[in-house]
Amino acid sequence: MTYPSEADLLAKIPTQLFINGEWVDGENEPFVVQDPSTGGELARIANASPAQATAALDAAVAVKDEWARTTPRERGELLRKAYEAVIERRDEFALLMTLEMGKPLNEAQGEVNYGAEYLRWFSEEAARITGRYGINPEGTQRMLVSQHPVGPCFLITPWNFPLAMATRKIAPALAAGNTVVVKPASLTPLTTLYFVKILEELGVPKGVVNVVTTRDTAGVSNTIMEDDRLRKISFTGSTGVGVGLMKRAAEKVLRTSMELGGNAPFVVFEDADMDKAIQGVIDAKFRNIGQACTAANRIIVQESIAEEFTKRVAERVSAFKMGRGTEEGVTIGPLAEAKAVAKVGELVDDAVAHGAKVIVGGKAGEGEGFFYEATVLTDIAPESKIFREEIFGPVLPIITFSDEAEAVELANSTEFGLMSYVYTNDFNRSQRMIDQIECGMVSINTGLPSNAAAPFGGVKQSGMGKEGSFEGIHEYMNMKYSAMPNPYSN
Structure with missing residues (x-):
């Protein structure tokens, strides 16, 4: 190049x-x-x-x-x-x-x-x-x-x-x-x-x-x-x-x-390939610095694997390099403008005020430019703004569920319906999730589904x-x- x-x-x-x-x-x-x-x-x-x-x-x-x-x-x-x-x-x-x-x-x-x-x-x-x-x-x-x-x-x-x-x-x-x-x-x-x-x-x-x-x-x-x-x-x-x-x-x-707008769920079942799910969530959340309508907004992970999943994702995210996009090795560039940084910070602060834990990141960058650190949050309360609103930034909030019915309920608990992601090795479950999640696009076991040959669009308020x-x-x-x-x- x-x-x-x-x-x-x-x-x-x-x-x-x-x-x-x-x-x-x-x-x-x-x-x-x-x-x-x-x-x-x-x-x-x-x-x-x-x-x-x-x-x-x-x-x-x-x-x-x-x-x-x-x-x-x-x-x-x-x-x-x-x-x-x-x-x-x-x-x-x-x-x-x-x-x-x-x-x-x-x-x-x-x-x-x-x-x-x-x-x-x-x-x-x-x-x-x-x-x-x-x-x-x-x-x-x-x-x-x-x-x-x-x-x-x-x-x-x-x-x-x-x-x-x-x-x-x-x-x-x-x-x-x-x-x-x-x-x-x-x-x-x-x-x-x-x-x-x-x-x-x-x-x-x-x-x-x-x-x-x-x-x-x-x-x-x-x-x-x-x-x-x-x-x-x-x-x-x-x-x-x-x-x-x-x-x-x-x-x-x-x-x-x-x-x-979008508020995409990223559902990870306990039978999923953990390595693929972690790479998928990195792709789906942090591509474009999280500034995509298809970005994974709510990471919904089955309770039995949530601790391991969180630990491994946090390790990946903590290694990210933040800086100008022209610099070698940069993973997280700036957000679009100053008010975007303020909006992301407001969502994170509100989540923390409602009991969320900051595992990685959690604050705006120092110095010039419009930067916000790549962030991982856990213990997200349903009443938090970050649970309901589109983030449009590099923040990965992890929510847990117990069974398939709860996963579907959490995935659909939004007025948006653009993209959703599901990780499971159970073929029948994947078909049930396709049928039940209210959205225009479902991505099974991949974090980068967009393609010019595929119909792109959503339902509900998406x-x-x-x-x-x-x-x-x-x-x-x-x-x-x-x-x-x-x-x-x-």
Whole structure:
């Protein structure tokens, strides 16, 4: 791996809005993107106004019909070239994500591969959009069912996976024949801007992809969503924000995809392979410094093995190295911002006040940057906030259970239902857990289940709709039924 210098990389990243194929300045004062490891400035980014949000939608609307008429192969080839370009610039993307988001470089490399896979997957799915044809039961008509682009889409991406969340939305939207307006998170807009620059270099037509970076999130989002020409919104973020967006979407009856909060249980039964379970919980909890909606939030361990499990996990966690993600051997990078550190600290302090024991960590890092120590807690009281709320940080709370029925009850004791993890060597038990846990995804004996070929999404207050897989492209299409006379009927 050959990483460029940080200065050289940042010098080539766009800092303007991308509207109708042109890079333009924002009408509001630029805002600062921070390096979360130091709190210092990485770049100053264009700050879009509501009027510029309208201009971006104007551009998307103007070319929607032309883009929808392109062949699936044309759209697929563009996405395939984008995949190849991202892989070719793997080291640049990895370093950029580490700089603006904080994750260690090896994890950033993993996200490059993961994010690029959505480009490759949907480049192939573009040519596999199908419908069906048949005769109605009465034999009086022929039925044609076809798929059509939904129309201009508004894509709102989060800060924690700045490449993968952009490609996971942009790729299926373009593959299906839609034009888009993308609003990346203001904490980490650089990766998305660099990706869109690559699309520009590859010849994406003007107006097909537009990007508005802004600190006026409400003004820009409301302006776009109140426009009658918008046809779909896709959002990844907190449940609270998602509920507000769904209310506004309901007023316009917009197609909606929502990937919201999570509070994933990680259930370990006494018959589990202990080594695999420990590695799995490390992967599922501490990937991305715990800042993932799929992160294992509640580690639910059978009583008979809880002491050994806790001891061995604590040994692993105590060996973690905290620091800037570009440093050799770093396991735990910074959190996204100062208020994230405060939030994690509040959850840990509340748990301790309710009787929890700190086995490892338990406090914010000293010095500059937004760090919190990798932490292991035991004796979690059900009334603790950490039992109910999404942590979004490197804190591993261990809860014990006695039997399978209690494990299921604990796993389901949340309004969220995105991801769950189960470790057991009993095949029948694993099938029962799949049936009984209320969530959109279950991971059996693995801590890293996400894949571009798999349908990603949750139930309950974790959202609606699926991203990835062949289901992902249908989120960006309308199904149309056409009736025609049967030429053989009387």
